[in-house]
Amino acid sequence: MKIEDVVCTFCGCLCDDLVVEVENNRVCSVENGCTLANEKFMRDHRLKNPIRRDGNGWKAVSYDEAIRETAEILLDADRPLLYGWSGTHGEAQSVGVHLAELIGGVIDNTSTVCHGPSIMAIQEVGHPGCTLGQVKNRADVIVYWGANPIDAHPRHMSRYTTYADGFFIENAFRDRKVIVADVRQTESSAIADEFLKIDRGGDYAALSALRAIVRGKGDLIPSRVAGVTREQLFRVAEICMKAKFGAIFFGLGLTMSPGKYKNIRNAIELTQELNRHTKFTISPMRGHWNVYGSNEVFTWITGYPYAIDFARGIAFYNPGETTSVDILMRGECDACLVVASDPGAHFPRACAEHLARIPTVQIDPHVNATTHLATLQIPVAVTGIDAEGTAYRMDGVPIRARKLFTGSYPNDQEILEKIFARVKEAKRS
Amino acid sequence: MTDLLVKNAYVIDPLSGIRGEIMDIAIRDGKIVEDTGSGAPVIDAGGCLTFPGGIDSHSHVCGTKVNFGRYMSPEDMRAGRTARKGVMRVTSGYSVPTTFGNSYRYSTMGYTTVLEGAMAPLEARHTHEEFTATPHQDMLANTLFDGNWAIMEAVRDKDVKRAAAIVAWTLDAVKGFAIKLTNPGGTEAWGWGKDVHSVRDEVPYFGVTPAEIIETMIRANELLNLPHSVHIHCNNLGVPGNYQTTLDTIDLAPDLNRNRQSLYLTHVQFHSYGGSTWRDISSKSEDIARAVNSRPQVAIDMGQIMFGRTTTMTADGPMEWKLYMLHHNKWSNHDVELETGSGIIPVYYGRKSLVNCVMWAIGLELALLINDPWQCMLATDNPNGAPFVKYPEIIALLMSSRYRDIERSAIDPRTEHYVPLFAIDRELDWYDIAVMTRAAQAKALGIERIGKGHLAEGAEADIAIYPLKPDELDPAADYQQVMAGFAKTRYTIKRGRVVARNGEVVVEGANSTIWSRADVPPEYDLNRDAEFVKKFEQYYTVRMRNYPVQDIYLPRGYFISTEASL
Numbered sequence: 001m002k003i004e005d006v007v008c009t010f011c012g013c014l015c016d017d018l019v020v021e022v023e024n025n026r027v028c029s030v031e032n033g034c035t036l037a038n039e040k041f042m043r044d045h046r047l048k049n050p051i052r053r054d055g056n057g058w059k060a061v062s063y064d065e066a067i068r069e070t071a072e073i074l075l076d077a078d079r080p081l082l083y084g085w086s087g088t089h090g091e092a093q094s095v096g097v098h099l100a101e102l103i104g105g106v107i108d109n110t111s112t113v114c115h116g117p118s119i120m121a122i123q124e125v126g127h128p129g130c131t132l133g134q135v136k137n138r139a140d141v142i143v144y145w146g147a148n149p150i151d152a153h154p155r156h157m158s159r160y161t162t163y164a165d166g167f168f169i170e171n172a173f174r175d176r177k178v179i180v181a182d183v184r185q186t187e188s189s190a191i192a193d194e195f196l197k198i199d200r201g202g203d204y205a206a207l208s209a210l211r212a213i214v215r216g217k218g219d220l221i222p223s224r225v226a227g228v229t230r231e232q233l234f235r236v237a238e239i240c241m242k243a244k245f246g247a248i249f250f251g252l253g254l255t256m257s258p259g260k261y262k263n264i265r266n267a268i269e270l271t272q273e274l275n276r277h278t279k280f281t282i283s284p285m286r287g288h289w290n291v292y293g294s295n296e297v298f299t300w301i302t303g304y305p306y307a308i309d310f311a312r313g314i315a316f317y318n319p320g321e322t323t324s325v326d327i328l329m330r331g332e333c334d335a336c337l338v339v340a341s342d343p344g345a346h347f348p349r350a351c352a353e354h355l356a357r358i359p360t361v362q363i364d365p366h367v368n369a370t371t372h373l374a375t376l377q378i379p380v381a382v383t384g385i386d387a388e389g390t391a392y393r394m395d396g397v398p399i400r401a402r403k404l405f406t407g408s409y410p411n412d413q414e415i416l417e418k419i420f421a422r423v424k425e426a427k428r429s
Numbered sequence: 430m431t432d433l434l435v436k437n438a439y440v441i442d443p444l445s446g447i448r449g450e451i452m453d454i455a456i457r458d459g460k461i462v463e464d465t466g467s468g469a470p471v472i473d474a475g476g477c478l479t480f481p482g483g484i485d486s487h488s489h490v491c492g493t494k495v496n497f498g499r500y501m502s503p504e505d506m507r508a509g510r511t512a513r514k515g516v517m518r519v520t521s522g523y524s525v526p527t528t529f530g531n532s533y534r535y536s537t538m539g540y541t542t543v544l545e546g547a548m549a550p551l552e553a554r555h556t557h558e559e560f561t562a563t564p565h566q567d568m569l570a571n572t573l574f575d576g577n578w579a580i581m582e583a584v585r586d587k588d589v590k591r592a593a594a595i596v597a598w599t600l601d602a603v604k605g606f607a608i609k610l611t612n613p614g615g616t617e618a619w620g621w622g623k624d625v626h627s628v629r630d631e632v633p634y635f636g637v638t639p640a641e642i643i644e645t646m647i648r649a650n651e652l653l654n655l656p657h658s659v660h661i662h663c664n665n666l667g668v669p670g671n672y673q674t675t676l677d678t679i680d681l682a683p684d685l686n687r688n689r690q691s692l693y694l695t696h697v698q699f700h701s702y703g704g705s706t707w708r709d710i711s712s713k714s715e716d717i718a719r720a721v722n723s724r725p726q727v728a729i730d731m732g733q734i735m736f737g738r739t740t741t742m743t744a745d746g747p748m749e750w751k752l753y754m755l756h757h758n759k760w761s762n763h764d765v766e767l768e769t770g771s772g773i774i775p776v777y778y779g780r781k782s783l784v785n786c787v788m789w790a791i792g793l794e795l796a797l798l799i800n801d802p803w804q805c806m807l808a809t810d811n812p813n814g815a816p817f818v819k820y821p822e823i824i825a826l827l828m829s830s831r832y833r834d835i836e837r838s839a840i841d842p843r844t845e846h847y848v849p850l851f852a853i854d855r856e857l858d859w860y861d862i863a864v865m866t867r868a869a870q871a872k873a874l875g876i877e878r879i880g881k882g883h884l885a886e887g888a889e890a891d892i893a894i895y896p897l898k899p900d901e902l903d904p905a906a907d908y909q910q911v912m913a914g915f916a917k918t919r920y921t922i923k924r925g926r927v928v929a930r931n932g933e934v935v936v937e938g939a940n941s942t943i944w945s946r947a948d949v950p951p952e953y954d955l956n957r958d959a960e961f962v963k964k965f966e967q968y969y970t971v972r973m974r975n976y977p978v979q980d981i982y983l984p985r986g987y988f989i990s991t992e993a994s995l
Contacts, residue, residue: 004974005972005974005975007975016971016972016975017972090558094562098518101513101518101519119500122500122501122759122761123500123501123502123503123759124759125759125760126501126753126759126760126761126762126773126774127497127501127761127762127763128760128761128762129761129762129763129764130762130763130764130765130766131551131763131764131765131766131970132766132970133551133766133767133968133969133970133971134620134764134765134766136766136968136970137766137767137968138620138621159970160970166968167578167967167968168634244621245620245621245622272753272760275622275750278622279619279620279621279622281762281764295500296496296500296555297558299496299499299500299527300491300496300499300527300528300558300559300562301518301527301528301529301562302519302521302527303499303503303506303510303520303521303522303526303527303530304499304503304506304521305500310519312512313512313513313519314510314511314512314519314521315506315510315519315521317503317506390554390558392555396493396497396552396555396763397551397552397970397971398552398554398555398558399554399971399975400554400975400979
């Protein structure tokens with residue numbers, strides 16, 4: 001059976017034009033998808049059943065047992081952390097927040113190690129952005145800063161920017177200028193009209209130089225800033241100011257390099273400055289397909305996009321204190337529930353070591369690096385393949401990921417609701 | 430069968446013509462009935478003021494930009510947090526509370542129905558998700574059409590019927606309630622960093638004017654027989670001298686509907702400014718009130734501002750940019766492809782700012798100078814003018830000229846030279862307040878037909894009982910009590926069930942989402958329109974099949990069905 005307009009639940013692009021062929025509860029072909037999508041749909045090797053660590057090996061356990069044990073671990077914990085969430089649908093995230101509130105735990109999503117600094121910058125200066133279609137239909141200047149979409153978001157350029165023809169841009173490739181800023185050459189920089197090769201750690205200075213030029217203080221600029229020549233900086237500033245509609249996209253090359261959230265603040269303020277001359281927007285290149293959804297869901301329930309601590313009965317947020325890495329680094333956390341992410345692969349070594357010391361339960365369809373740290377793993381359906389639910393694209397557009405067939409796995413929401421019910425019951429008695 | 434009997438209530442129910450009588454109200458299965466069975470649980474209202482449940486006809490509580498207001502404002506979240514208590518979950522936020530925060534606070538004030546003022550169709554799913562997490566109010570969504578490309582093309586082709594077909598398709602797809610025009614044409618111009626400055630300015634590329642959009646949409650709305658009228662946020666919001674644009678907009682409204690207005694103008698305070706700069710801004714409330722008084726085909730809400738901190742958020746992207754240029758605080762913007770825009774900035778309205786004092790006066794003047802309370806509803810454009818928790822203060826100001834005089838001494842002394850407020854001695858009464866906070870909204874939204882905003886037999890048993898005894902109170906003198914009374918009901922009853930009591934929410938709640946579905950003849954069904962489908966697939970970044978909001982997002986959806994006259 002061929003299914004059209006399938007939503008790809010891999011990256012923040014959330015492409016929704018895939019054609020997927022399904023036979024016998026298995027995806028057998030994918031059209032329109034990028035390499036990442038093909039891998040996601042075609043090479044989906046799941047863990048078969050819940051497993052519990054047993055000495056140096058693993059023992060199969062039933063779902064009921066796994067759920068009961070997870071509830072007990074959470075009830076027994078003084079400082080539980082509920083981490084991940086970016087790889088599942090909003091309805092499951094919502095149960096997660098209510099669970100965290102119920103047990104007075106900390107809930108955090110993968111923003112904590114990706115666009116957390118972007119959120120902190122936005123909380124200082126705001127965020128002039130737009131939906132991706134606004135860029136596709138209007139933008140004549142595109143800037144990628146610290147991002148390499150060809151590798152990380154392979155269809156971003158063809159669906160939304162460089163190669164996407166739009167209403168006011170009939171021949172995108174000819175009518176659009178592309179600027180790439182990065183510390184190294186990448187496949188993306190190779191197709192840029194202007195490549196700003198910035199010295200490592202020099203993003204803040206380069207952004208400041210551009211801001212100064214746009215503000216009319218260009219005479220302050222020395223002959224080179226962070227490895228970029230004065231001439232090129234002026235040229236780039238001129239391209240931006242003359243744009244009819246410009247769009248900046250930034251990635252982890254900017255959020256996680258020296259300067260962190262101050263880099264993003266500077267980039268946003270450059271965008272605000274450019275709006276005095278023309279129309280300009282800025283958007284983060286969100287990684288996980290539903291990391292933005294976790295920010296949205298957390299926010300409407302708790303008021304904050306990530307790193308929320310319920311220990312004192314209210315929702316408390318202080319990145320640097322209530323963020324997962326910090327809680328693990330301080331050795332504070334005494335039980336962790338990991339849902340739909342892989343901290344074992346992405347967190348600092350000391351955090352991973354701590355996760356291995358405490359009871360760590362992972363709810364995830366696949367064996368990953370976190371499996372090796374976990375005490376218990378519960379496999380679930382994959383949203384977008386055998387589970388459905390809401391996802392928020394990197395620009396905030398909500399799309400419902402489709403279920404392509406009914407498989408045998410429960411989904412994240414069902415598992416979490418059962419854990420929630422057990423915890424609630426135990427708290428009542 | 431669940432019965433409930435409210436005894437000894439001092440009822441004001443304007444839609445039923447009840448102006449203050451001690452009565453019993455019988456409830457069965459969520460509806461008002463003639464009589465309950467014996468043994469029904471009884472609530473003794475003790476002669477307290479009893480209204481139908483409150484209805485907010487323009488508030489921003491759910492959806493993309495509201496949530497972004499929270500996301501970008503941890504300082505606001507910290508300013509209003511409450512702990513888990515009983516069935517109440519943790520809440521955060523003062524001017525942009527979390528969904529449960531909004532819901533609990535509205536509920537304890539006696540509000541049972543709220544219309545979200547602006548939903549971008551492309552992001553409708555988000556609004557509906559938050560509606561579900563706002564469990565104590567039935568929710569409705571104004572749907573944005575101000576910069577809709579297909580609509581502007583229909584306007585350019587002078588094709589009202591096509592415009593109607595687009596509206597019908599969109600409301601059905603996104604489960605929207607009514608047509609909202611926010612700065613019509615201006616939000617499209619903002620796609621290029623531009624704006625329109627009068628109803629006769631042309632929208633770049635599309636070559637249509639705001640006036641043409643407004644006129645077409647009013648007629649399209651009536652062709653579809655939608656319950657509500659077109660709901661407009663006029664061009665030039667917040668600009669000194671903008672009252673002329675507002676008068677021009679009012680002039681565009683024909684009288685096409687016998688049951689309600691043909692044009693609803695929202696937050697008119699922000700659109701009633703004289704002068705030409707911030708230095709000489711003045712009140713033009715008298716001109717606006719005169720226009721409203723002579724035209725039964727329009728209704729407005731106040732858009733009152735109250736002093737203090739709040740967050741402004743609107744689909745009017747260019748306006749938020751202008752505000753940013755004034756305040757230089759943080760600024761967010763979010764344009765939505767083919768449809769609309771939006772922006773957010775935090776503000777502080779100060780008693781020491783002459784401009785803010787003039788704005789404060791204008792809102793009150795509109796309510797006091799418009800003769801018929803059915804034409805002027807109480808709202809702050811929450812949270813733009815003030816968070817809705819300020820409504821009780823506004824009620825007190827409208828009911829007491831003494832309170833207004835006390836406020837006069839606390840604000841910029843120059844204010845009185847720019848506003849007529851202190852020469853107005855009208856004091857509104859309980860009945861006026863009942864009209865302005867529920868009955869007029871029900872009529873204006875066209876939801877009295879589904880039992881909202883009144884207590885006649887068969888109506889929804891949404892009831893607010895306030896700890897106020899009209900026979901023992903003089904609101905002109907006892908304004909403090911009025912304020913306290915409207916802030917916390919003794920009982921809020923939603924669909925026949927007590928949901929809040931003395932300021933505390935007592936059940937988890939289960940709301941409905943109300944939307945409009947206009948049936949159009951097959952030749953107006955855009956799903957079969959090759960041109961519409963082609964453009965959709967070409968220019969949106971979401972496939973047409975993935976655009977409509979699935980029924981699962983409206984667990985208790987309720988639609989008002991109409992037959993289009995096409």
